[in-house]
Amino acid sequence: MTTMTATAKAGGTRTWAFPRRVECIPETRHRVEALLREWQRPAETVDTATLLVTELVTNAVEHTDASDVICSVSLSAEVVTVSVTDTGSGTSTGTDTDTDTDGVPVPAQPDDLAESGRGLFLVAALATDWGTRLTAGSREVWARLAH
Numbered sequence: 001m002t003t004m005t006a007t008a009k010a011g012g013t014r015t016w017a018f019p020r021r022v023e024c025i026p027e028t029r030h031r032v033e034a035l036l037r038e039w040q041r042p043a044e045t046v047d048t049a050t051l052l053v054t055e056l057v058t059n060a061v062e063h064t065d066a067s068d069v070i071c072s073v074s075l076s077a078e079v080v081t082v083s084v085t086d087t088g089s090g091t092s093t094g095t096d097t098d099t100d101t102d103g104v105p106v107p108a109q110p111d112d113l114a115e116s117g118r119g120l121f122l123v124a125a126l127a128t129d130w131g132t133r134l135t136a137g138s139r140e141v142w143a144r145l146a147h
Helices: 026-037 043-063 119-126
Strands: 005-009 013-019 068-075 077-087 097-099 105-107 128-137 138-146
Touching: 005 077, 013 026, 026 068, 043 068, 043 077, 043 119, 043 138, 119 138
Parallel strands: none
Antiparallel strands: 005 013, 013 068, 068 077, 077 138, 097 105, 128 138
16 A cells, blocks of 8 residues: 655645655545545536646656655645645656756647547646746646636
8 A cells, every 4th residue: 555645734735745656646646536526626627627637647656766656635715626746856757748948848649540648648638727837846737726
């Protein structure tokens, strides 16, 4: 079993830290879904936010060399924000995500027949807004949903 640690912050934010392992992806997805249901968000918001966090966590797990990944979910009166932070180099190991010269994730250009490579395209299409924040030693990719 994978160990995930969770912290709650004032203002409607929940944060989980977990090792960068594939088996953490569904566990994180289920935690986010349960949290948003607990917060009584509409079903469409829950479903979309769950898909967004799945894509962001998958990218952090599969396309960075970070040892740990941090997932946060924040709720304000009008917006749900999901974010995933890693401390890796962002070296792309597949086709889902490329990085620009500053290490910022950007949607890749997958072949029409490729079975993967559309994660950030989904994020851009489904989120009200999305982007990245780079700090010394970490990269956060976030997505916002109006509800």
